[in-house]
Amino acid sequence: MWIRNSDDGTIEKNDIGLFINELDTLPYIERKLWDPWIASKPIKTQHILMGRGCPFKCTYCSNHILADTQDGKYVRFRSPENIIGELQDILLHYPDVDSIYFEVETFGASTKYAMNFCEKLEEFNKSLQRSVQYGINMAVTRTIGRNVELIEAMKRANFSFVNIGLESGSERVRRDVLKRPVYSNQDLIEFCKMARERSIKVNLFVLLGVPGETIDDFKQTIDCAKQCLPNSCMVSIFYPYPGTRLFDIAKEQKLMNDDLDTRNERRTTVLRLKDFPRWRIQYENVMFHFKVFKGQMPFYKRFLYILRRLMFMSPWLNSLYMYFVYKSWIGAVINERISRRQFRAAEDCTEL
Incomplete structure (x- = not known):
């Protein structure tokens, strides 16, 4: 917290505390606070945060910077029991929810934790009167294509989809530029095949236009993505976020202008690649x-x-598109807010 002294205008900055190590000590999210602002009802999907931090040091990501902002353990996970407790609370208060997305950087980086969680989730599902499906973000490691035991456990726990960061199909780019965990394209292709055989959908995330990437590198990305046979792909043009290692590299190599236009973030490239x-x-x-x-x-x-x-x-065409897509949604939000205000006004009059 920063405090400005009104007398002399000086700024006092509090010391940064340690990372909270025991995430189980934190309360569940008070979701009811947001209900008045949610237009799409009944609510069918909810998100649960499983942990914080990432063990990897990818150069395009903010995690390697955030890890240095405070002292203490950066990568932390909630216990399976605590997560399932929140899941139970959600299903109690939102009876229409039929899908849950578990927010976590790298599920599967620790096979032991992932297996334990799947076993506890499978057991919890047996107590439910209805089916709930789950999704999660998978860590891509060297063993991902051979971990049949984990994908089987995820199937039994009712996972219906996974998100995976392919980022680049060029192993050179992943290794030398992005500093991704070590894995081969074949490892990822094998995992996607195992997931597909068990009716678990795979969504790939792809990055293009990173420093040092060539046209041939990106052709490898297309080839790898084709062989993965994903259900969907999210492709983004690289944008150099200040503070990340790739931002520094792009600046050192004079690949971009000093004044970055944030309106072009991930829409168009801001780099000049040879x-x-x-x-x-x-x-x-x-x-x-x-x-x-x-x-x-x-x-x-x-x-x-x-x-x-x-x-x-x-930006202009996209804004126009979003206007038509969300026009009815915005109207619903406005109507929801007006109706609630009218109800409260009527309540106030009754009390008077």
């Missing part, structure tokens, strides 16, 4: 789904992805 021209990055961003899902998705759906990506590149 072996991956700006126009080609834009082209690959627009055509990614069209190429990856060829033979898996009807032509018209792939073409719609092209149109959507083109609109996303323009």
Whole structure:
């Protein structure tokens, strides 16, 4: 907390405390506070935070910076019992919820923890009168393609989808530029196959236009994504966030202007790469789904992805798109707020 002294205008800054080690000591989220602001009802999906921090040091991510902001243990997980306690609380207060997304950086980085959690979740599911499905963010490690025991446990625990950060299909880019955990493309392809055989959907996350990337590198990304046969892909153009290692590298190599335009964040490239021209990055961003899902998705759906990506590149067109998409949602929020105010006004009059 920062405090400004009114007398002399000086700023006092409190010392930063330690990371909270025991996450189980924190209370559950008071979700009811947000109910008046949620237009889509009944509420079908909720999120639960499983832990905080990430053990990896990826250069494009903020985790390696955040880990140094305070003393103490950065990577922490809640106990399975504590998480399931919150899950039970959610299902009690929101009877229409049928899906839960567990927020965590790297589920599966610790196989022991992941197996324990799946076993406890499977046992809890047996007590439910209805089916609840789960999703989570998976850690990609060297053993991911061989960990049949874990994917089986996740299936028994009723996981219906996983998110995976492929980021780049070039092992050189992952190793030398992004500093990702060590794994091969084949490891990831094998995991996706195991998940698919058990009807667990896979959503891939892809990054393009990073410092040092070439057109051939990105062709490897497309090839790997094709072989993974994912249910969906989220592709983003690299944006150098200040404080990250890749931001420093881009600045040192004079790949960007000093004044970054935040309006272009992940919409268009802000870098000048020698072996991956700006126009080609834009082209690959627009055509990614069209190429990856060829033979898996009807032509018209792939073409719609092209149109959507083109609109996303323009802040103005994207705003127009979002206006029409969320017009009814915004109206519902306004009506919800007005009706509640009218109800409270009527209550006040009754009390008077």
